[in-house]
Amino acid sequence: MTLLQKALCDKTFVCIMEFVPKPSAQRFSAVAALMARSQLCGWPLTLAIADRVGSPLDMSPLDAFHSLERPVPALLHFSGKDRERRDLLAQLPRMDAAGVDQLLLLSGDRLPGHRPGERPVRYLESVAALQIVRQARPHWWLAAALNPFKYREEEGGAQYFKAEKKLAAGADCFMLQLGFDAQKHLEAMAWMKRQPNPKPLIACILALTQGRARMLEHVAGVVVTPSMRALVDAEAAVSKNYARERSVNRLALQVIGLRLMGYAGINLSGIHDLEQLLALEQAISTWQPQLQSLEQWAPAWEASWRMPGLPAVTFNPPDANWRLGESSVSASPQEQARYRLLHGFHSLLFSRTTWASRAFGWAVRRPVWSTATGARWLHRLERGLKRPVLGCDTCGNCRLEDTLYICPETCPKGLANGPCGGTSLNRCEFGDRECIHGIKYRTAKTVGQTAVLTERLIPCVEAGSRHRSSWPRWFDGASSAAQAPLPDKKPE
Numbered sequence: 001m002t003l004l005q006k007a008l009c010d011k012t013f014v015c016i017m018e019f020v021p022k023p024s025a026q027r028f029s030a031v032a033a034l035m036a037r038s039q040l041c042g043w044p045l046t047l048a049i050a051d052r053v054g055s056p057l058d059m060s061p062l063d064a065f066h067s068l069e070r071p072v073p074a075l076l077h078f079s080g081k082d083r084e085r086r087d088l089l090a091q092l093p094r095m096d097a098a099g100v101d102q103l104l105l106l107s108g109d110r111l112p113g114h115r116p117g118e119r120p121v122r123y124l125e126s127v128a129a130l131q132i133v134r135q136a137r138p139h140w141w142l143a144a145a146l147n148p149f150k151y152r153e154e155e156g157g158a159q160y161f162k163a164e165k166k167l168a169a170g171a172d173c174f175m176l177q178l179g180f181d182a183q184k185h186l187e188a189m190a191w192m193k194r195q196p197n198p199k200p201l202i203a204c205i206l207a208l209t210q211g212r213a214r215m216l217e218h219v220a221g222v223v224v225t226p227s228m229r230a231l232v233d234a235e236a237a238v239s240k241n242y243a244r245e246r247s248v249n250r251l252a253l254q255v256i257g258l259r260l261m262g263y264a265g266i267n268l269s270g271i272h273d274l275e276q277l278l279a280l281e282q283a284i285s286t287w288q289p290q291l292q293s294l295e296q297w298a299p300a301w302e303a304s305w306r307m308p309g310l311p312a313v314t315f316n317p318p319d320a321n322w323r324l325g326e327s328s329v330s331a332s333p334q335e336q337a338r339y340r341l342l343h344g345f346h347s348l349l350f351s352r353t354t355w356a357s358r359a360f361g362w363a364v365r366r367p368v369w370s371t372a373t374g375a376r377w378l379h380r381l382e383r384g385l386k387r388p389v390l391g392c393d394t395c396g397n398c399r400l401e402d403t404l405y406i407c408p409e410t411c412p413k414g415l416a417n418g419p420c421g422g423t424s425l426n427r428c429e430f431g432d433r434e435c436i437h438g439i440k441y442r443t444a445k446t447v448g449q450t451a452v453l454t455e456r457l458i459p460c461v462e463a464g465s466r467h468r469s470s471w472p473r474w475f476d477g478a479s480s481a482a483q484a485p486l487p488d489k490k491p492e
């Protein structure tokens, strides 16, 4: 059992230092110095190594792990960006050889240069990745991501629906997106406590300064509101030292608050040297004796976000403040009509039970369609019929029944199980459309099919099945999520 697993098992608050690997000896020696400290305020300190934060050419977490002066049991990240099942499976034996058995599985944010409509980029999504690793390595410790910092119902509701799938797929722990909104941290904790088999939550945090607030504006899924920016700007205008002190103070308060909320630990970003770590430790030690309950903590936290002459800071974007449990959206008449029409059509032709469906299934499984020419024509026919209506990309494994008849290939990342964390007020991370998973959420809620979005774990599309007709496979019974192998139960 690694230090991280033991801490979570013993319910000891744990600190994870996030390391974004770069081939720089200075960075590696800074990490070594931080890890040599081995604790923060007496809490065990361990390492996470990020994957593909910049580009696919970044140093891999495993290579970074091997480059550490003194190897520490690290939590490796695996980003699904521009990857397929085979890439994930290829990593597992390398991790075995390195003695690493813990992995955070992420779909990944937008690959630099990926523009919809240009070169297709595949993302191995986290739910499918969890299923793959859980089956291949039932005893490994697997973490998944959750972004609770959502302020519209569709995007927030869809996040939690997908998180239910991640639990079903075998997640042992959830790592939250970087965020500052304590109400959302509480909300995520309340959600987890309601799950039949709750898992630990770890919050990702960083000391917010003026420079970082500017940088975070370009990080998908991280919310820094205008009033937060105004505050860090005002702090920086006083002096660099003042701004630094205030940001470390807030970080210390956030650590204390998260611990009081029941978080299992923190994932610290932006700590690059021992001096920063010691400054944080000093601030936590100063505050901790006075703040023994959330009631004592809340006024100190609020005060840390106030400055004379500035309006109160709000953590929700202007004009959007959805909270988990609030339910007001419903599908438009057009969305409902679309769903009902496609559902009726699907039931008629693809249910495998009506005479029309059986006849269609018989027709598309004739040997003629197995020949190269026949397969090409069947592919053309399916694409010609479905692309104008659904945006079909003939992935060869139709998942429409499990996605409320909204084709997952119309998501720029091709995600089928739910949204990534990068949406902003229902808009896709790519900025050019409403997130399809928000539309799915609205439709599912209105037509009474939300279980489809929480229970059906949709496996990834295999590289070799793309650009073929999905029909023969569908009628062979190999296409729906219902046939997807469920993960083996991890031994307790």
Ligand code: SF4
Pocket (backbone or CB within 6 Å): 386, 390, 391, 392, 393, 394, 395, 396, 397, 398, 399, 400, 407, 408, 409, 470
């Ligand atoms: S899931 Fe695949 S086959 Fe079905 S509509 Fe989308 S791209 Fe086409």
